[in-house]
Amino acid sequence: MNYAGEKRFTIWSSFSLVILAIFALFIIYPLILVLCKSVIDPQSGNFTMSYLTKFFTRKFYWSTLINSLQVTACATLLAAAIGLPMAYVMRSVKIRGSGFLDILIVISYLSPPFIGAYAWIQLLGRNGVVTNWVNTIFGIQFDGIYGFAGIVLVFTLQSFPLVYMYVSGALKNLDNSLNEAAESLGCTGFERITKIIVPLVMPTLLASSLLIFMRVFADFGTPMLIGEGFKTIPVLIYTQFMSEVGGDDGFAAALCVIVIMMTILIFLAQRFLANRNTYSMTALKPMTAQKITGVKNMLSHAFIYLVVGLAVLPQVVVIYTSFLKSNGGQVFTGGFALQSYQATLFSKDNDVIWNTYMLGLVSITIIVVLGILISYLTVRKQSPLNSALDMITMFPYIIPGSVLGISFLFAFNNPPLLLSGTALIMIISFAIRRMPYTIRSSTAIIGQISPSMEEAAISLGATEMKSYTKVTVPMMMPGVLAGAIMSWVTVISELSSSIILYTNSTQTLTVSIYTEVIRGNYGNASAYSTILTITSIVSLLLFFKLTGKRDISI
Amino acid sequence: GCGSGTSEKPKTAAGQEEKVLTVYTARSESLNNLVIPKFEKETGIKVEMIVAGTGALQKRVASEKNNPLGDILWAADQTMLNSSKELFMQYVSPEDANMGDAFKNKSGYFSAAFADPTVIIVNTNLTGDIKVDSFADLINPALKGKIAFGDPASSSSSFQSLMAMLYANGKDGDPMSDEAWAFVDKFIANLNGKMLNSSGAVHKGVADGEYTVGLTWEDPAANYVKNGAPVKVVFPSEGAIFPGESVQIIKGCKHPENAKKFVDFMLSQKIQEQVGKELTVRPLRKDIKLADYMTPTASIKLFKNYDEAWVSDNKNTITAKFNERLEKSMK
Amino acid sequence: MSVSIDIEEVVKKYGNDTIINGLSLHVKPGEFFTLLGPSGCGKTTLLRMIIGFNSIEGGKIKVDGRVVNDIPTNNRNMGMVFQNYAIFPHMSVKENVAFGLRMRKVPENDIDKQVDEILKIVKIDHLKDRMPIKLSGGQQQRVALARAIVIHPEVLLMDEPLSNLDAKLRVEMRNAIKSIQRQINITTVYVTHDQEEALAISDRIAIMHNGVIQQIDSPKNIYQRPVNTFVSTFIGLSNLIDAEISKNQGCNASIVFDHGYCVFMENIKDTVKNGQKILVSVRPEEFHIRSAGEGLKATIKSSVFLGLTTHYFVQLENGQDIQVIQDRDEQDIIPDGTTIILAVNPQKINVFHYENKTTLIRGGKE
Amino acid sequence: MSVSIDIEEVVKKYGNDTIINGLSLHVKPGEFFTLLGPSGCGKTTLLRMIIGFNSIEGGKIKVDGRVVNDIPTNNRNMGMVFQNYAIFPHMSVKENVAFGLRMRKVPENDIDKQVDEILKIVKIDHLKDRMPIKLSGGQQQRVALARAIVIHPEVLLMDEPLSNLDAKLRVEMRNAIKSIQRQINITTVYVTHDQEEALAISDRIAIMHNGVIQQIDSPKNIYQRPVNTFVSTFIGLSNLIDAEISKNQGCNASIVFDHGYCVFMENIKDTVKNGQKILVSVRPEEFHIRSAGEGLKATIKSSVFLGLTTHYFVQLENGQDIQVIQDRDEQDIIPDGTTIILAVNPQKINVFHYENKTTLIRGGKE
Numbered sequence A: 001m002n003y004a005g006e007k008r009f010t011i012w013s014s015f016s017l018v019i020l021a022i023f024a025l026f027i028i029y030p031l032i033l034v035l036c037k038s039v040i041d042p043q044s045g046n047f048t049m050s051y052l053t054k055f056f057t058r059k060f061y062w063s064t065l066i067n068s069l070q071v072t073a074c075a076t077l078l079a080a081a082i083g084l085p086m087a088y089v090m091r092s093v094k095i096r097g098s099g100f101l102d103i104l105i106v107i108s109y110l111s112p113p114f115i116g117a118y119a120w121i122q123l124l125g126r127n128g129v130v131t132n133w134v135n136t137i138f139g140i141q142f143d144g145i146y147g148f149a150g151i152v153l154v155f156t157l158q159s160f161p162l163v164y165m166y167v168s169g170a171l172k173n174l175d176n177s178l179n180e181a182a183e184s185l186g187c188t189g190f191e192r193i194t195k196i197i198v199p200l201v202m203p204t205l206l207a208s209s210l211l212i213f214m215r216v217f218a219d220f221g222t223p224m225l226i227g228e229g230f231k232t233i234p235v236l237i238y239t240q241f242m243s244e245v246g247g248d249d250g251f252a253a254a255l256c257v258i259v260i261m262m263t264i265l266i267f268l269a270q271r272f273l274a275n276r277n278t279y280s281m282t283a284l285k286p287m288t289a290q291k292i293t294g295v296k297n298m299l300s301h302a303f304i305y306l307v308v309g310l311a312v313l314p315q316v317v318v319i320y321t322s323f324l325k326s327n328g329g330q331v332f333t334g335g336f337a338l339q340s341y342q343a344t345l346f347s348k349d350n351d352v353i354w355n356t357y358m359l360g361l362v363s364i365t366i367i368v369v370l371g372i373l374i375s376y377l378t379v380r381k382q383s384p385l386n387s388a389l390d391m392i393t394m395f396p397y398i399i400p401g402s403v404l405g406i407s408f409l410f411a412f413n414n415p416p417l418l419l420s421g422t423a424l425i426m427i428i429s430f431a432i433r434r435m436p437y438t439i440r441s442s443t444a445i446i447g448q449i450s451p452s453m454e455e456a457a458i459s460l461g462a463t464e465m466k467s468y469t470k471v472t473v474p475m476m477m478p479g480v481l482a483g484a485i486m487s488w489v490t491v492i493s494e495l496s497s498s499i500i501l502y503t504n505s506t507q508t509l510t511v512s513i514y515t516e517v518i519r520g521n522y523g524n525a526s527a528y529s530t531i532l533t534i535t536s537i538v539s540l541l542l543f544f545k546l547t548g549k550r551d552i553s554i
Numbered sequence B: 001g002c003g004s005g006t007s008e009k010p011k012t013a014a015g016q017e018e019k020v021l022t023v024y025t026a027r028s029e030s031l032n033n034l035v036i037p038k039f040e041k042e043t044g045i046k047v048e049m050i051v052a053g054t055g056a057l058q059k060r061v062a063s064e065k066n067n068p069l070g071d072i073l074w075a076a077d078q079t080m081l082n083s084s085k086e087l088f089m090q091y092v093s094p095e096d097a098n099m100g101d102a103f104k105n106k107s108g109y110f111s112a113a114f115a116d117p118t119v120i121i122v123n124t125n126l127t128g129d130i131k132v133d134s135f136a137d138l139i140n141p142a143l144k145g146k147i148a149f150g151d152p153a154s155s156s157s158s159f160q161s162l163m164a165m166l167y168a169n170g171k172d173g174d175p176m177s178d179e180a181w182a183f184v185d186k187f188i189a190n191l192n193g194k195m196l197n198s199s200g201a202v203h204k205g206v207a208d209g210e211y212t213v214g215l216t217w218e219d220p221a222a223n224y225v226k227n228g229a230p231v232k233v234v235f236p237s238e239g240a241i242f243p244g245e246s247v248q249i250i251k252g253c254k255h256p257e258n259a260k261k262f263v264d265f266m267l268s269q270k271i272q273e274q275v276g277k278e279l280t281v282r283p284l285r286k287d288i289k290l291a292d293y294m295t296p297t298a299s300i301k302l303f304k305n306y307d308e309a310w311v312s313d314n315k316n317t318i319t320a321k322f323n324e325r326l327e328k329s330m331k
Numbered sequence C, D: 001m002s003v004s005i006d007i008e009e010v011v012k013k014y015g016n017d018t019i020i021n022g023l024s025l026h027v028k029p030g031e032f033f034t035l036l037g038p039s040g041c042g043k044t045t046l047l048r049m050i051i052g053f054n055s056i057e058g059g060k061i062k063v064d065g066r067v068v069n070d071i072p073t074n075n076r077n078m079g080m081v082f083q084n085y086a087i088f089p090h091m092s093v094k095e096n097v098a099f100g101l102r103m104r105k106v107p108e109n110d111i112d113k114q115v116d117e118i119l120k121i122v123k124i125d126h127l128k129d130r131m132p133i134k135l136s137g138g139q140q141q142r143v144a145l146a147r148a149i150v151i152h153p154e155v156l157l158m159d160e161p162l163s164n165l166d167a168k169l170r171v172e173m174r175n176a177i178k179s180i181q182r183q184i185n186i187t188t189v190y191v192t193h194d195q196e197e198a199l200a201i202s203d204r205i206a207i208m209h210n211g212v213i214q215q216i217d218s219p220k221n222i223y224q225r226p227v228n229t230f231v232s233t234f235i236g237l238s239n240l241i242d243a244e245i246s247k248n249q250g251c252n253a254s255i256v257f258d259h260g261y262c263v264f265m266e267n268i269k270d271t272v273k274n275g276q277k278i279l280v281s282v283r284p285e286e287f288h289i290r291s292a293g294e295g296l297k298a299t300i301k302s303s304v305f306l307g308l309t310t311h312y313f314v315q316l317e318n319g320q321d322i323q324v325i326q327d328r329d330e331q332d333i334i335p336d337g338t339t340i341i342l343a344v345n346p347q348k349i350n351v352f353h354y355e356n357k358t359t360l361i362r363g364g365k366e
């Protein structure tokens, strides 16, 4: 869109500058501090390439990159392959209990750190319930989900909700008459997905795949627990940074540089593809879920329920575990008891719940406001400045949370920017780390909205700002909400940077889960995790109640 | 300029410190739960605990060095921390005199309070008739792929286990001898490509029946035994390493006086005794009785030529060498 | 090979609103059938029910005698041109048009040929490789048209397919549509708001109002013999003038306007009674303007030049405003304020029941 | 209070395609100005440049003498009806229409009143609380119309605002638009593809072709005295027939058709030469059909009944196909195959230069 007054300095340019300044301070500056280490020899203070050379010359190290790429590519593809049809089926077919299923799907994205993967071990580990069951019934020697396949499985089930949410939001903006046109031209259900739906939601699909790619690429929790010998680069980074034995910060920083480079490449590729595949539509007639009958109906239900069932399985296991009777929270002795809840809910001080939601709420507010603005700027007000903004806002997502946490401590522990130990630093790290969800989905959706809507508003005398808030933002809502919900869910389950940044007064539920997990008290951890799950379900329900939305991906 | 230099020292008008203390702890929950409330009650100082993994806490202390937010680092040991002495305040507790000779605060920084020897944890449901008494038993092909072992380059407990293994198999007890590393090669081969990335997963994995044996430290392993898990603790017949898990005051901290009280409290007769009686860590004060479910200290064989200072100085060389061996084992 | 469509008592509800309540109609094989009706009367809704996009709340739709209510759209072999075009934004013009052929697994060579051909017919062959966002409104509409026609469906449904084209192109396109339709004998249901178009192109026309069919007939009959005042005033302009029947027993009736102008009618139904109040419908162009003689006295209030004709806004003696259209052949524009005499041709006028508004002309269906 | 619009040498490029290359025109204050032209000629593009949605690659647009090239759209006080409606899907009909008033901070009471009023005018007051998704195409279009009009902008731009309405409603709406426009004297630029509409509603009409203005004139002049064959054939139907000038020195010229039919012309330019080849444009309705006498001999090939008139497709002796329109007054439809004589009225025909297609009629602008 070209406005006549575009070239001049507008209110939008000042927004760009302010946001850029914020990100420069909270991303670029701490990052530079960390990244400097990757090329500076700590002893001599001279420039050195030795870390990078070390990585690329030793198979021991570079193989982790290959591993990561393999796992990430597989999981991303599978997540897209599951999430997309899920979204399509849920949008086009009336599924029983779809509102409830929606919540379950979101909740399965809220995979509590460590404990989610651990739940899989309980089910599919060498001594897992399902493993034993399968092995006795079929008389085979299934050796658990460890290694490549297991990581891919867990990542896939953990990630598809994101594709689902995003695509679902995008489908909402897709004009159904396109679907109908295809159908009238003889296109069957399946072909319609591949020929019409997929290309049209491509920007969204790419955006969500990008996020998954980056999330999976940077996640260390899952491969750490079930990777066994299969080491990925985030695990390597984590162990180098967090080594108890004396890791090598410089090397770890160099690893970060490599990860960041990789993800920037992926990001650019995604942007290139998404820009080429954006088609604006105005859905006066969006798709509506139809009641169908017969085999198709059964298959649709079976597919949805199976996937959702699998995805929430870890949560179920965790909740189940939280009610088990145990010795010292470690060894389950059979039978049920509320002891884990006694040890968590009732005996310790429960500020953690309050903290989680307080910090979360403040962060999500910042996320939504900035996210909507940034996406608008980058799509509608294209300029080098805003492209830079688009890219920079992705950085915090790319960088392993623990690295970000450390760099924050590093950068903001001196006056005048003495932030460490405050709630503010937690909020900032939540906000900038989880903002990409909202930005990506908003960016994708905004591309779908026909600029003529804004033009209409402007022609009616709305200022650009007004037309933005009154017309564009409400129309973006399906996408923004999809992203905001994902942001929310991940904010309240954020761990890797909060574990570095939290203090007693800002301890969150996830930190509590983590601290219980690392000392093996899975009973208490499960109880905390259950509290997290339940309170977040409540928060979602409350949200829908307040916004008057009936289905979650509106 | 660092925070400690400014005028806003958290002192009350009377020149007294605020009654608070921030403790970074990686210690087990049972230990925390036993010690901290007692300390609070006794001294009236409110303890704010930051609980995380050893590595994360070390990193935190390092990152905060210009403006420390914590007072006490209650994690790791001298072997691991010696190289970053500058982060800590020198303090020798008056109680130090009562500690066992090997565990006196000779450096001036690290007050060893409890010990956590390296052990083998064995799942009794899974071992069947496989004998697991020693490191040598771990290269039994019957255990191939069933050993839980952490990454010695990142986990301190795994590193200690590796050290024990090296001392046990080294020629004349020389951990850097070819024989020692030849054994490590065999051990790596028997791991069958499986190496855990978190030390917690080692004992948990064995207790859950995911692995048959694991190399870990005594506290969690014994705790499983105490809580009735199907595991037993084996002190390898070749010997064990007996690191003195220490408590240290962070340099430039806001509440050094409270911190000192905390160190004193840890080493006090009362606490040491109670821990010995009720928990699964070993107090290091002289003449403290252990609970009867613990292997008596006397029956644990230690390596005679174990040299903590040398290990501490060479830990990077050792991990690098281990990684090299590991790399070679990958095709 | 062409198919018939039977619509039997179909009902369509949106929520609690019943839009169509028991509508029936029959489209003959190969017929060009047009739906005409005011905005919002349910034309699009009916088309969408035929193709299967709208649920049917009652009744049946049969194609060639087979009930299709439950057959999925993509198996119905019907083509549709959408009112809002519904062009695939991610495909070029060519790909849009080729889409249906691809679905039918037509060999690639043939696709190229057929696409080129149809694009030439709709005159956008030079835009073949453009993306839709770069097309003007009329160009988009032509893509939609080409896309639906190129697959030669059994039934072609078109929803105002030419509304965004200029007059000249519209005539060309409608001739093209008509000739393709004839050539391959597609049963066609067409929606338009352009009466001239409807009259020119259709075999039969159905006039709809509020979801109810008012009249189905040939273009000529619809125009000349509307069954009620709705049709009469909807198709073309009609002036409705109050009058009375004057009838001596046994013989045919006359109609008498206010102020006594009397016209003898040969084709009025026998059921009319002497003195019965009626409505006489006279098309603006059916008036003869005279300066003197028998007729309705009237005064010219204003006039508009419309190229082919001139419109006069005229007031009758009784105060009623009516419109009169005069051909360019007749004199120069008559100045405002002139008093004129309007005569009517009894063959061309229609007479309706005063209360129920249905025709009183013999042979006119009710 | 109404403003003028001056467009001076504007240029519009999409990438490398120049769509408009140095177009100029002047719209007088309060004028109803219509752009007419074939699909894709650049009408929408020009409207969007006036309101400021399209960048301007060259030239100036002035409103009331002030260059507005750099004034943001929302400060231009222009209203626009979009070709694709651009209704806000998340607002009800009422909210859509009220939007512009809200932006102008009109008090809530007044908003209600004004919205109700305009909705009544466009006849969708009963749909006030509907969401756009539940409207028919024509109803949506009326929302768009109401929304643009209700704010009483200084300049009103309308892009085919009535294309999806039925004929009757279209006439009503165009009268409503016209009367509102008059009443508050809004300078209006209107795009339509409906010539009758253009002729009826406009003060002046600009005919565009490939981004170039062909003629700007009053409706009557555009229709009766087109400046070139493009305008002549685009507006209404025109038959272009080859002929020759016959001119004896000094006196006025005649035109001579093939086969000798000769017509004496009073208004031909003096520059024409004896024997010069020309094109004579005759509208189908300007022919007089005779059975004998002077004229062009022709044969009727086919005919279409169009209500008001009957179209004949006719072949001249020289093989050229032409169209003739006969009023309903004249005889019943003449059967196909009949040979007829076509006479023309020298006052009504136009004569164009054979090569450059511009008019040779005196007073006709070139």
Ligand SMILES: Nc1ncnc2c1ncn2[C@@H]1O[C@H](COP(=O)(O)OP(=O)(O)OP(=O)(O)O)[C@@H](O)[C@H]1O
Pocket: C133, C134, C135, C136, C137, C138, C139, C164, D014, D017, D019, D037, D038, D039, D040, D041, D042, D043, D044, D045, D046, D083
């Ligand atoms: N974004 C674009 N990029 C390239 N060409 C374009 C673009 N938009 C329009 N065009 C072309 O510019 C020309 C003028 O388009 P415009 O929309 O102004 O036509 P129009 O006169 O309004 O036609 P219609 O009556 O069909 O709506 C068309 O040929 C069209 O294909």
Ligand SMILES: Nc1ncnc2c1ncn2[C@@H]1O[C@H](COP(=O)(O)OP(=O)(O)OP(=O)(O)O)[C@@H](O)[C@H]1O
Pocket: C014, C015, C017, C019, C037, C038, C039, C040, C041, C042, C043, C044, C045, C046, C083, D133, D134, D135, D136, D137, D138, D139, D164
């Ligand atoms: N989804 C819907 N929910 C409720 N009412 C609807 C819905 N869609 C259409 N309608 C109403 O049904 C009626 C018929 O609509 P339809 O689209 O069939 O009209 P149409 O005859 O095609 O009109 P137009 O000529 O304006 O396109 C209209 O009054 C419209 O407001």
Ligand SMILES: [Fe+3]
Pocket: C162, C163, C194, D163, D194
């Ligand atoms: Fe039209």
Ligand SMILES: [Mg+2]
Pocket: C043, C044, C045, C083, C159, D136, D137, D138
């Ligand atoms: Mg319609």
Ligand SMILES: [Mg+2]
Pocket: C136, C137, C138, D043, D044, D045, D083, D159
């Ligand atoms: Mg246009």
